[in-house]
Amino acid sequence: MLEESSFEPKIITFCCNWCSYAGADLAGGMRLKYSSNIRPIRVMCSGRISPHFIIKAFQEGADGVLVTGCHIGDCHYMKGNYITAKRVAILKELLNFIGISPDRLRLEWIAASEGDKFARVADEFTKKIKALGPSSIKNISFNK
Amino acid sequence: MKVLKNEVETLLKEGTISAFLGMKQIKGHANPFLFTHLDDLEHLTIAEARYPLAKIILKIAHKYADHHLGIMVRGCDEKALIELYRNKQLDRSKLVPMGVACSGELAEKCNCSKPYPSQFIVGEAREISFDRTTLEKIESLPLDERFGYWINKLGKCIKCYGCRNICPVCFCEVCTLEDAPLIPLGKIPPEVPAFHLSRAFHMAGRCIDCGLCEEGCPVDIPLRTLYRKVREIVEELFDYLPGEDKEVVSPIQILGDGSFEIPEGDH
Numbered sequence: 001m002l003e004e005s006s007f008e009p010k011i012i013t014f015c016c017n018w019c020s021y022a023g024a025d026l027a028g029g030m031r032l033k034y035s036s037n038i039r040p041i042r043v044m045c046s047g048r049i050s051p052h053f054i055i056k057a058f059q060e061g062a063d064g065v066l067v068t069g070c071h072i073g074d075c076h077y078m079k080g081n082y083i084t085a086k087r088v089a090i091l092k093e094l095l096n097f098i099g100i101s102p103d104r105l106r107l108e109w110i111a112a113s114e115g116d117k118f119a120r121v122a123d124e125f126t127k128k129i130k131a132l133g134p135s136s137i138k139n140i141s142f143n144k
Numbered sequence: 145m146k147v148l149k150n151e152v153e154t155l156l157k158e159g160t161i162s163a164f165l166g167m168k169q170i171k172g173h174a175n176p177f178l179f180t181h182l183d184d185l186e187h188l189t190i191a192e193a194r195y196p197l198a199k200i201i202l203k204i205a206h207k208y209a210d211h212h213l214g215i216m217v218r219g220c221d222e223k224a225l226i227e228l229y230r231n232k233q234l235d236r237s238k239l240v241p242m243g244v245a246c247s248g249e250l251a252e253k254c255n256c257s258k259p260y261p262s263q264f265i266v267g268e269a270r271e272i273s274f275d276r277t278t279l280e281k282i283e284s285l286p287l288d289e290r291f292g293y294w295i296n297k298l299g300k301c302i303k304c305y306g307c308r309n310i311c312p313v314c315f316c317e318v319c320t321l322e323d324a325p326l327i328p329l330g331k332i333p334p335e336v337p338a339f340h341l342s343r344a345f346h347m348a349g350r351c352i353d354c355g356l357c358e359e360g361c362p363v364d365i366p367l368r369t370l371y372r373k374v375r376e377i378v379e380e381l382f383d384y385l386p387g388e389d390k391e392v393v394s395p396i397q398i399l400g401d402g403s404f405e406i407p408e409g410d411h
Contacts, residue, residue, distance in 0.1 A: 051345045052326050059338035086382070086395060090348050093377040097283070097370075098337055099291025136291055142299055143335055 009063035009129040013038045013122070014053065016046045018076040019112050020068035026115030027122075034119035035126035038066065046070070047080025051087050054105065058095075061138050064104045064129040066121070071109040081109070101132055147265050148216070148242060149188050155214055156182060161240050164214035165201050167191055176200055190216070190266060192250050196356055198224035198312040205234055214240040220254075220354035222261035223387030224312035227352060230394065233315050245269055254355055262389065278369050294370075298340050300363040301333045307357035307367055308343065313350045313386070320346065340370065347371045349378050349394040352387040 015021040021042050027034060043049055046069025057065050067088055069081045085107065092102040106128075108121050137143075148166075155161045156179070167189050168177035174191035177184070201215050217225065222241065228234040243264025251259030257274040260267065282290060308314050308321060320342060321327055327339055351371040358368040379385050382395040 052320060052342055055338050055341045055345070056326060059335050083396075087345075089381055090374070090377055090396075091345065093381075094341065094344060094348075094374060096287075097290070097373050097377075098294050098341065099287055099289075101287060136288065137337070140295055140299075140336060142333060 007130060007134060009037050009126065009134070010061065011035075011038045011064040011066055011126060011129060012057040012062045013040045013066040014046065014049045014068065015040050015042050015110075016048075016069045016076075016080075017042055017044045019070035019074060020046075020108075020110040020118065022112035023068075023110040023114050023118040026112065027118045028115075030115045032115060032119040034122040037126045037129075038122050045075065045077050045080040046084040047075070047077065047082075049084060049087075051091050054088075054091060058100065058104070058135065058137055059143075061135065063132075063135045064106070064125060066125050067105070067107045068110045068118075068121075069107075071111055074109075074111065100135070100137070103128060103132060104135065145190055145266060148190065148244065149185055151242060151265060152179065152188065152214060153182060153185055155240065156180075156185075160212060161214040162208070162211040163204070164216075164242075165197055165204065166214075166216040166242075167193065167195065178204065190244055192247065194218065194220070194250075194254070194354075194356065194359075196224070196310050196312040196354075197221050198228060199310075199315075201239070202228065202233060202315060205238065209235075209238075212238050212240060214242060216244055217241040217261050218244055218246055219256060219258045219260050220352060220356075221312070223258075223352040224354065226389050227313045227350060227386055228315065231313075231315065231397075248272075256355075278366065279372060282369065295336055297365050298336045299333050301336070301339065301365060302363060303332050303334045303339070304362060306360045306362065307365075310356045310360040312354065312356065313352060314346075340365075340367075344370050344374050347374050349382075349384060349396040350386050351375045 015024055024040055046067060049067055054065050069084055072081055075081045088107040092105055095105060096102040106125055110118050152164045164179040166177060166179060167174045169187045169189040174189050174193040176195045176197060179185060197215055198221050201213060205213060229236045243261040245260035245264045245267030248270050251270055251272050255275050257272060259272065260269045282293060285293060327334055351374060353372055353375055355368040358366060361367055384395050
C-alpha cells in the first residue's frame with residue numbers, strides 16, 4: 001500500500017471553453033499555485049461531457065474526475081449545464097452502488113472570473129482524492 | 145384465452161387490424177408469431193412465456209407504417225410501449241393493444257409489482273409487492289465489498305449483447321456499446337465496469353424493470369438489480385418513473401426547462 005504522501009493521484013478535469021477554462025487561465029494569469037495533479041481537458045460545453053467520458057476516465061485509471069462548467073444560467077449555449085448537473089447526479093449514485101466512492105466525482109461551476117475558485121477547488125479535490133487513495137479499478141486483473 | 149382469440153378474430157375479420165402479434169404454440173413451445181390468417185388463430189396461446197413483443201412490433205411497424213397492428217400486452221409490454229410512444233418510435237394510433245393479466249405464478253417469478261396492463265380481457269389483476277431483498281443486500285455491503293461483488297459478477301460477461309438485444313426500450317440504430325473508441329473491439333470480458341456502467345446509464349429514465357435482460361443473460365449477471373437501482377435513482381432525483389402513462393418528458397431527454405433542476409451546492 002502506498003503511503004498517503006507518496007501517492008500522486010491522476011485527476012481528469014473537464015473544463016468548458018467559455019467559463020471554467022478561462023477560469024483556469026485566470027488562475028495561471030494570477031500566478032496562483034495549485035495542485036499539479038489535475039489534467040485539464042477542454043470541451044466546448046460541460047453539456048458535451050457525456051457520462052461515457054467520465055466512465056472511460058475512471059476505466060483508464062483516473063483516481064478522480066472533476067467536471068467544471070459555467071454557473072447555472074450563464075451557459076454559453078443556454079441550457080448545456082442543466083443536463084450536466086442531472087447526469088453527474090445520476091452517475092454519482094450509480095458509482096456509489098457499484099462500489100466506487102461518489103466523492104471521486106465532483107461537479108463545480110467556475111466562472112471565467114473565478115481563478116481563485118479554480119485553484120481552491122483543484123487543491124481541495126486533490127486533497128480529498130489523496131485521502132481516498134488509488135482507485136480500485138486499476139487493480140482489476142482481467143482488464144489488463 | 146377464448147376471449148382473446150374471439151376478439152382477435154373479430155378485429156382481423158373486420159379489417160380493423162392487418163395483423164396481430166401474439167404467441168403461437170408450435171410443437172409444444174410458445175413462440176412470438178404474427179397472425180395474419182384466421183386459420184392460425186387456433187394455435188394462439190398466452191402461455192407462461194415472455195418475449196419482448198414491444199421490440200418485435202417496432203420492426204414490423206416500421207416496415208408496415210400504414211397498417212394497424214394488434215399486439216398482446218402484459219403489464220411489462222404496456223410499459224415498454226408507453227416508453228416507445230414517448231420516444232416517438234411508435235405511433236399510438238396505429239396500435240391496438242390486447243391486455244393480458246399474468247398468472248400469479250408468473251408474476252411471482254418475475255417479481256413484478258404490476259403484472260397487468262391498464263386494460264385487459266384475460267386474467268385478473270393481482271397485487272404483488274416488489275421484493276427488494278437482493279437490492280438491499282447489495283446496498284448494505286460496505287463500499288469495497290460492493291465493488292468486489294460487482295466486479296466478480298460483471299467479469300463473467302461474454303459481451304454477447306443479449307441484454308441490449310432483448311431490451312424492449314433499446315431502440316437506437318447506432319449503439320454506444322459498439323463504439324470502438326469507447327468499447328475496445330474483441331476484448332472479452334469487456335472493460336469492467338465501463339461496459340456495464342455505460343449501459344446502466346443509458347437505462348436511466350428508460351428502464352421499465354421488466355427483467356428480460358437478466359433472464360436473457362447467459363452468465364447470470366444480476367442486471368435487473370443494477371437497472372432497478374438506476375430506476376430508483378431517477379425516481380428519487382427527478383420523481384420520474386419510466387412506463388407511467390403520463391404526459392411528461394423524460395428528465396434525461398430535455399436540456400432543462402427548470403422542472404427537474406438540481407439545487408446548487410455540494411455536488
